[in-house]
Amino acid sequence: MSASRALGWAAFVLGTAAAFAGSPHRGGAVPRARVDRFEDATADLPAVSATQLAEWIRSREPGLRVIDLRSADAFEAYRIPGARRHDAESLDRLASSDRDVLVLVSADGRIPAQAGRHLRNSGAREILVLRKGVRGWLEEVINPVLGAGTTPRARQRIEARAELSRYFGGQPRIGTPGSPSAGRAMPATDDVDTDIAHLRRRGCG
Amino acid sequence: MSASLGIALLIGIAFGVVLEQAGLGRARKLVGQFYGTDFCVFKVMFSAILTTLLGSFWLARLGLVDLAGFYVPETFLLPQLVGGLVFGIGFVLAGLCPGTACVAAASGRLDGLAVMGGLLVGIGSCGLLFDRLQPFYTSTAYGTVTLPRLFDLPYGVVVLLVVAMALLAFRVLARFERPA
Amino acid sequence: MQRAYANPYLAGVALGLVLLASFVLSGRGLGASGAFASAAASVAAAFDANAATANRYFARYLADGGFGSDWLVYELLGVVIGGGASALLSARWRAEIERGPQLSSGPRLLFAVAGGALMGAGAMLARGCTSGQALTGGALLSVGSWVFMLALFASAYLVAPLLRGLWR
Numbered sequence: 001m002s003a004s005r006a007l008g009w010a011a012f013v014l015g016t017a018a019a020f021a022g023s024p025h026r027g028g029a030v031p032r033a034r035v036d037r038f039e040d041a042t043a044d045l046p047a048v049s050a051t052q053l054a055e056w057i058r059s060r061e062p063g064l065r066v067i068d069l070r071s072a073d074a075f076e077a078y079r080i081p082g083a084r085r086h087d088a089e090s091l092d093r094l095a096s097s098d099r100d101v102l103v104l105v106s107a108d109g110r111i112p113a114q115a116g117r118h119l120r121n122s123g124a125r126e127i128l129v130l131r132k133g134v135r136g137w138l139e140e141v142i143n144p145v146l147g148a149g150t151t152p153r154a155r156q157r158i159e160a161r162a163e164l165s166r167y168f169g170g171q172p173r174i175g176t177p178g179s180p181s182a183g184r185a186m187p188a189t190d191d192v193d194t195d196i197a198h199l200r201r202r203g204c205g
Numbered sequence: 206m207s208a209s210l211g212i213a214l215l216i217g218i219a220f221g222v223v224l225e226q227a228g229l230g231r232a233r234k235l236v237g238q239f240y241g242t243d244f245c246v247f248k249v250m251f252s253a254i255l256t257t258l259l260g261s262f263w264l265a266r267l268g269l270v271d272l273a274g275f276y277v278p279e280t281f282l283l284p285q286l287v288g289g290l291v292f293g294i295g296f297v298l299a300g301l302c303p304g305t306a307c308v309a310a311a312s313g314r315l316d317g318l319a320v321m322g323g324l325l326v327g328i329g330s331c332g333l334l335f336d337r338l339q340p341f342y343t344s345t346a347y348g349t350v351t352l353p354r355l356f357d358l359p360y361g362v363v364v365l366l367v368v369a370m371a372l373l374a375f376r377v378l379a380r381f382e383r384p385a
Numbered sequence: 386m387q388r389a390y391a392n393p394y395l396a397g398v399a400l401g402l403v404l405l406a407s408f409v410l411s412g413r414g415l416g417a418s419g420a421f422a423s424a425a426a427s428v429a430a431a432f433d434a435n436a437a438t439a440n441r442y443f444a445r446y447l448a449d450g451g452f453g454s455d456w457l458v459y460e461l462l463g464v465v466i467g468g469g470a471s472a473l474l475s476a477r478w479r480a481e482i483e484r485g486p487q488l489s490s491g492p493r494l495l496f497a498v499a500g501g502a503l504m505g506a507g508a509m510l511a512r513g514c515t516s517g518q519a520l521t522g523g524a525l526l527s528v529g530s531w532v533f534m535l536a537l538f539a540s541a542y543l544v545a546p547l548l549r550g551l552w553r
Binding site: 207209210211212213214215216217218219220221222223224225226227228230231232233234236238239240244245248249250251252253254255256257258260261264270274275276277278279280281282284285286287288289290291292293294295296297298299300301302303304305306307308309310311312313314315316317319320321322323324325326327328329330331332333335336338339341342347349350351352353354355360363367375 | 390391393394395396397398399400401402403404405406407408409410411412413414415417418421422424425426428429440441442443454456457459460461462463464465466467468469470471472473475477478479480481482483484485493494496497498499500501502503504505506507508509510511512513514515516517518519520521522523524525526527528529530531532533534535536537538539540541542543544545548549551552553
Binding site: 007008011012014015016018019020021022023024025026044045112113114116117 | 252255259261262263265266271272273279281343346347348359360361362364365367368369371372375
């Protein structure tokens with residue numbers, strides 16, 4: 001039997017077995033309800049960094065509208081100043097003018113593809129996604145860990161970011177990321193809710 | 206250079222070696238595909254698809270990897286349909302695709318270098334026109350949607366269907382191939 | 386003595402294993418056109434940095450370090466190294482212009498550039514090429530990747546008879 005033929009048979013056997021082997025996804029088959037809503041699908045929209053958004057908010061960028069797509073509870077717990085909450089499912093009813101710059105906010109920066117589709121015909125001038133969502137906002141604007149800066153220009157830049165952070169009631173840490181003080185100030189967690197709880201305890205939520 | 210970029214380099218080297226060893230760094234061999242003289246492209250591509258398809262299915266099924274960690278390209282139906290049609294014309298004109306053009310250039314073929322230049326021009330011009338292309342570029346977005354979801358079939362059944370179709374195609378092509 | 390090319394099915398299995406390794410090691414598949422997009426963005430930035438970062442398509446390739454730290458750029462650099470080394474070791478390295486018997490070198494290069502430009506446009510719209518969409522997305526059963534692959538072969542087979550003079 002030639003090598004090609006052997007490979008063909010191997011593929012056939014493995015393929016046939018696959019049809020009877022059940023789901024390869026962890027936790028079994030994906031439930032239907034989730035499938036139809038494409039919940040894990042993300043919209044392909046251009047992103048804006050949290051720092052840039054903070055600068056826009058501070059400079060009162062004309063037409064800027066920050067749309068928070070998280071749950072009402074999450075929104076109550078912490079919100080980006082000036083943000084409005086909106087259900088991702090009903091974004092097609094969001095009225096906007098051609099001067100609007102919409103910035104969509106989620107917990108982690110992922111926006112349902114469906115939300116992107118709804119907004120495409122909204123008429124807004126620009127539709128952007130906040131990179132890394134509220135998590136990115138907390139990391140970059142509210143609790144940034146900024147390097148010490150070796151050149152005068154670098155120090156100037158760091159000071160500008162620290163000032164931006166303080167404007168929003170944040171606590172910038174200036175020093176090396178690995179230093180103990182930076183570590184203690186804001187324990188890095190993977191959970192936005194925990195981070196927000198820390199923030200609220202500190203009294204700037 | 207970070208570890209991830211080191212891995213990228215190593216994977217690229219393996220990719221390049223395989224393409225060259227299969228003869229896919231040569232335009233005339235590639236276009237044989239379109240004139241019925243050499244179905245090498247189809248054979249290599251579909252054996253690779255079957256290997257990855259079966260490999261990822263079984264590794265995930267045995268719990269060795271998590272399929273959720275694999276990045277599945279999102280579906281943008283119309284841009285990908287039109288992109289494919291345009292790409293196909295370019296493929297016949299150039300005789301090479303982007304990856305194989307690099308192998309061609311690396312093995313001394315100047316036409317490969319010319320294709321690489323063309324690619325840069327094509328992508329660059331489209332990038333410059335992005336503001337105008339964007340409405341189309343982002344149209345008909347369906348997110349991450351796979352064939353099992355589309356046809357509402359279990360993943361393993363779709364794996365079998367793809368394997369069966371490819372094996373059948375291999376047999377049929379072997380019969381029709383008439384080397385020049 | 387130039388060595389014969391590998392059995393295409395064996396080569397395909399090897400390619401599949403490389404792709405699988407890429408997924409397991411870095412969670413992503415193979416690609417090629419993305420590196421060209423990254424390069425195009427860097428060229429644009431060299432001419433006018435502000436205009437390039439204002440362009441949304443280029444901006445995403447310029448973020449996070451741009452060309453010099455792009456995964457796909459390193460991967461494609463590897464392709465060039467691997468392809469070149471393999472051609473040298475198998476005594477297949479030759480400086481020449483591959484073309485059809487009826488076509489002279491000049492037109493061949495022009496068609497190569499034109500074909501490259503069309504593929505660039507197609508890959509930009511489709512967000513990937515034969516490697517990133519057809520192969521990688523195809524193996525993960527992405528609907529868009531299969532649409533791209535079928536459209537690619539359909540149009541190639543349709544225009545191939547018209548362009549017969551290029552290759553036959």
